Amino acid sequence: MAKKPLLEFTDKGIYCAQGKFYVDPWKPVDDAVITHAHADHAYFGHKHYLAHHLSREVLLYRLGPINLQTVEYGEKVMKNGVEISLFPAGHVIGSAQIRLEYKGEVWVVSGDYKTEDDGISTPFEPVKCHHFISECTFGMPVYQWKPQVQIFDDINNWWRTNLYNGVATVLVGYSLGKAQRILQNLDLSNGKVYTHGVIENTNEALRRNGVLLNPTERITADTPKEEVRKGIILAPPSSVGTPWMRKFGPYSFGYCSGWMAIRGAKRRRAADRGFVLSDHADWDGLISAIDATGCECVYLTHGYTATFTRYLNEIGFNAREVHTLYGGEEEDEATPQSSPGENEPIDNSQTNEVKVLSFGEDLGEAEASGGEI
Ligand SMILES: [Zn+2]
Numbered sequence: 001m002a003k004k005p006l007l008e009f010t011d012k013g014i015y016c017a018q019g020k021f022y023v024d025p026w027k028p029v030d031d032a033v034i035t036h037a038h039a040d041h042a043y044f045g046h047k048h049y050l051a052h053h054l055s056r057e058v059l060l061y062r063l064g065p066i067n068l069q070t071v072e073y074g075e076k077v078m079k080n081g082v083e084i085s086l087f088p089a090g091h092v093i094g095s096a097q098i099r100l101e102y103k104g105e106v107w108v109v110s111g112d113y114k115t116e117d118d119g120i121s122t123p124f125e126p127v128k129c130h131h132f133i134s135e136c137t138f139g140m141p142v143y144q145w146k147p148q149v150q151i152f153d154d155i156n157n158w159w160r161t162n163l164y165n166g167v168a169t170v171l172v173g174y175s176l177g178k179a180q181r182i183l184q185n186l187d188l189s190n191g192k193v194y195t196h197g198v199i200e201n202t203n204e205a206l207r208r209n210g211v212l213l214n215p216t217e218r219i220t221a222d223t224p225k226e227e228v229r230k231g232i233i234l235a236p237p238s239s240v241g242t243p244w245m246r247k248f249g250p251y252s253f254g255y256c257s258g259w260m261a262i263r264g265a266k267r268r269r270a271a272d273r274g275f276v277l278s279d280h281a282d283w284d285g286l287i288s289a290i291d292a293t294g295c296e297c298v299y300l301t302h303g304y305t306a307t308f309t310r311y312l313n314e315i316g317f318n319a320r321e322v323h324t325l326y327g328g329e330e331e332d333e334a335t336p337q338s339s340p341g342e343n344e345p346i347d348n349s350q351t352n353e354v355k356v357l358s359f360g361e362d363l364g365e366a367e368a369s370g371g372e373i
């Protein structure tokens, strides 16, 4: 009889029967190991959570009081003979790949990851394993990121132009990850950084966790519009098209997302500028990351799984498509649901089934993005 695999894909999430725990489960379980604090990975309702210590305050802010154990990268936790350790995923601050070892067999669950060093998240570290469960949000050749220094040059120049023209600058990116990455790479000699409450709450949680972020000022009802125009406004996807945003007019509105790489995305967001900036690996990043694990088998979740799985098998990997509920509502990085023919061919086979709960303020962001672009 064939040996039972260490990890199984169940209707609650990725399950380790030997250790009796789940990785990023989407239904309430007793024991959850969490890759990162985005809402499609860190759900409310588990009895026990294990995560990286830099996810701590954001998890508590988003989920309220939970029973949370945190560890450093590389620190080992044993559960019924299964050794669990976390390695940097480079996706957002505190994001981790989960390495599991039992009787010499090693599995790694990537969570979301990117291979470029964004200057704020601990950089992605390849981990050798036999079985690798990888996301592939941007698993299409059309997705090739430029180095972020080029993108931030564009952003800073656009900001300067707006200052010169006397219009406000509104830059949209999701509240955990993108907002902090932008904040740390803006040219602050241009002016001050003003933040929407959802972003500032996340910044405050990270600062409580000891993360050093550039200074920001929360926008309140009393913040003078003329002052805000001299700086830059960081706003979440949920604020697009709301009265909150309109009150800063006239403004130029920029949108940061990997989806900006495809035609039509900027227009559908009604953005003046689309900046191709993603916290997920691009096509080359995915392939190099998978290759670096030396794995015997790779399981693909999140995004263009069918296309990407087919391609990996063609070039000699042993790849399988697996069904999870990830990627449904991670704010603007949700899987696109575009009309056929308008963009590159898109595999929507997974997104139709995605129904993901959200909580607190992020509900607005998820709804606002809705997975469309
Ligand atoms: Zn994520």
Ligand SMILES: [Zn+2]
Residues within 6 Å of the ligand: 038, 040, 041, 112, 302, 326, 327, 330
């Ligand atoms: Zn995700």
